[in-house]
Amino acid sequence: MFNYPPAPLPGEHAASVIYRTFQQNCHQRIETWFNTHLKTPFFEMPQRIWVPVYEHLAEALQVYFSKASFIKQFTNLTDYTLFLSPQNFDSGYPSCIFHDLAKRKFEHGLQVITDRVWRYCPDCAVEDERRFGTAYFHTEHQQYHRLSCLRHGCYLKATQTQKFSLPPLDREREDIIAEVSILERQLQKLINIIKQVPSPERKPRLLSLLKQKLGVSRLHRLRDHNLKGMREAHVYLAEAFNNTPMRHFFRWGALCADRYPLNAPHGLLTMLQPDRFYHPMIYLMIAVTFLDEQEQNLLVELPFRGENPREPLPLVIIPESFKAPSCFGGV
């Protein structure tokens, strides 16, 4: 794919490095390469289609970076493994990141790395053009929970079409508002806490906290549940998905309408089953919607669970101060 090792710019994302390298190379067009090797029209590509191509870049740069450090520095792929364990993959890490992750599907047809847009900061684009002669995509901006450029304090913009091109230089910056900045900080804090928990324990612990808050942790049959409370929780969650600033970057599909799973009594409970796999952003959204910061304590001691996801969850230790809202049925 590359005749010589490409030269990435500071903080540049792998897709951007690959695209620029093809642009500079007069011998091969990127459209032709994608059509030939991936059997995918280049201009109809969500981010996931790029994933297998990153390995070619990793090989071209292997003198400078191990595969694991390449993935960390040039891609945001490990973000998608937040709630996945090594046993969720067929091949060994880090090869699994390139091969298995691109194929992986989440519930409701949400393919991992569904994001169809690329994010950029208008100020960074202008600065990069001035410093390096080209705008480019930054790895940090592609994180799915990222809404603003931390350097410039403005909203990230989404590329307008599925057609891949480098960030435009003519977009106006918009200052980020306090509410969005708080959400972004909450999400980052929650991710940092989750990352401190061993990967097989992350989802069970988060789901256990959520079930406890919703007052459903001790109930195993649907008819035992407080149906009114669950309906209110569904409305609350649908509103959160409808009104979040994240909606610019995601298509939540059924989650934000009056459709399954949120219109069924057991909808949210189904989403909280440990053997279901949703996009990690969905778990994060549910967590920040229902749990306040003190309640996002995933570090409480839990006995290590077996690998059977259907095994009943042990209760987490209920903090002294815990009070479940009455609309969720209480504990």
Ligand SMILES: [Zn+2]
């Ligand atoms: Zn910026």
